[in-house]
Amino acid sequence: MFILGGARMYFGEKIRMLREEKKMSQIEMAKNLQITSQALSQYELNKRMPDTGMIQKIADFFNVTTDYILGRTEIKNYEEKICEDQEKYSATTRQIESLSEDSRKELKKYIELLKIKESIEKTDEETSSALEKNA
Template sequence: MTFGKRLKKLREEKSWQLEKVAKYLKVSIATVSNYERDFRKPDIDTINKIADLFEVTSDYLIGRTSIKDAILLENEDLPKELKEIGIEYLEVNKELKKKGLSPEDILDIIEAIEKTGLRKRDR
């Protein structure tokens, strides 16, 4: 799915008019319409504003992931145990974040999975 199609889908899911998005972005309605029809591409700052507006990641908007509301835990934020098993970053669903899961909680989940033998061995 293209950037424009994702933008239009997000806008329609909220039942918003083009005008509302244009006003938030401080651009014309025609500009937003051109984004949605893939006639024009926004700059990175505008992509980030759109991501904030719709509470999705910029990676979702540009098609790098199909997960709308993931947050990324960068390498420096990970406990050393997660780094040791080769995880560079994790995508954590916003719902899990709402439940208060910390990186340590995630480590506990990984350890539980390892105990079941579901984790691939010798990657």
């Protein structure tokens, strides 16, 4: 068995899930990857691990990263993640820009206040941790 990423999904389960999302049979996928259906079956059952070239080929086939397939991240595709993040930040920026000048100044002060609060909390945690170690 090949456990990748600790408690995360096994490599084989991950590629089986991706294949099933595309509603493909093992035979169809194996044909696309130019491997035998037996080899694919062994990958999906975690009885055999493909070489790095095949891992890359599988990732490319599903338009996901090798890190996703190997269980190192739950982000399937960084380009999609970046687009999602840009949309979130754009929405936030539009909200800020819709505020009056006075409200934006108040928001800036509030952000500075939150930074100070977090800094104090971090210092308190570090102090408590240091005291516990020395006790």
